[in-house]
Amino acid sequence: MTQSLEIAVAKPGEAADFWKTNDRAWRTEAWAFKVVWHEQTHDITATIDGTIAGALNVRIAASLAHVEALYVLPAHRGNGIGRALLARCEEIANYYNCHKVSVAVMNASPALRFFLDSGYHVEAVLPQHTFKLDVAMVRKFLL
Numbered sequence: 001m002t003q004s005l006e007i008a009v010a011k012p013g014e015a016a017d018f019w020k021t022n023d024r025a026w027r028t029e030a031w032a033f034k035v036v037w038h039e040q041t042h043d044i045t046a047t048i049d050g051t052i053a054g055a056l057n058v059r060i061a062a063s064l065a066h067v068e069a070l071y072v073l074p075a076h077r078g079n080g081i082g083r084a085l086l087a088r089c090e091e092i093a094n095y096y097n098c099h100k101v102s103v104a105v106m107n108a109s110p111a112l113r114f115f116l117d118s119g120y121h122v123e124a125v126l127p128q129h130t131f132k133l134d135v136a137m138v139r140k141f142l143l
């Protein structure tokens with residue numbers, strides 16, 4: 001019997017079952033890492049009078065924490081909120097035995113300066129990586 005192979009762009013959600021079923025298998029094979037993957041994300045918020053002034057989203061998996069997003073509203077910058085959110089993120093990372101926190105930021109940007117001033121180091125600069133901009137991968141070792 002001949003089989004027909006079709007390559008297609010799936011509708012939103014159409015591949016969800018495939019990824020759910022094979023989640024551990026693809027990560028294990030891709031990274032040659034045979035332990036159970038506990039992937040989780042946390043939102044950390046800074047609230048002023050009941051309103052969120054800044055937030056940080058961190059993904060934790062396989063003993064690594066990666067800051068996915070960090071944003072402090074412009075009116076509240078320069079008051080230590082960014083640093084406080086990052087400190088809380090590192091506490092959580094520590095709790096889950098992460099040895100490293102990493103984040104990708106635009107190279108030569110104020111955000112890079114913020115992370116360098118917070119004890120992070122540049123691991124690599126990826127040329128024209130996101131939106132054709134140079135991206136600095138920065139990290140802080142916790143252990």
Ligand SMILES: CC(C)(COP(=O)(O)OP(=O)(O)OC[C@H]1O[C@@H](n2cnc3c(N)ncnc32)[C@H](O)[C@@H]1OP(=O)(O)O)[C@@H](O)C(=O)NCCC(=O)NCCS
Binds near residue numbers: 079103
């Ligand atoms: C980067 C960002 C989160 C910093 O938040 P913040 O609350 O203003 O930061 P803090 O007040 O805690 O600053 C801590 C230190 O970082 C450094 N820093 C912060 N913003 C800086 C800037 N624009 N330029 C240079 N250094 C800066 C300073 O050393 C500062 O210490 P100081 O106030 O004693 O001088 C905020 O500017 C932001 O949301 N930017 C837009 C989004 C972004 O780029 N996010 C990061 C990528 S995920």
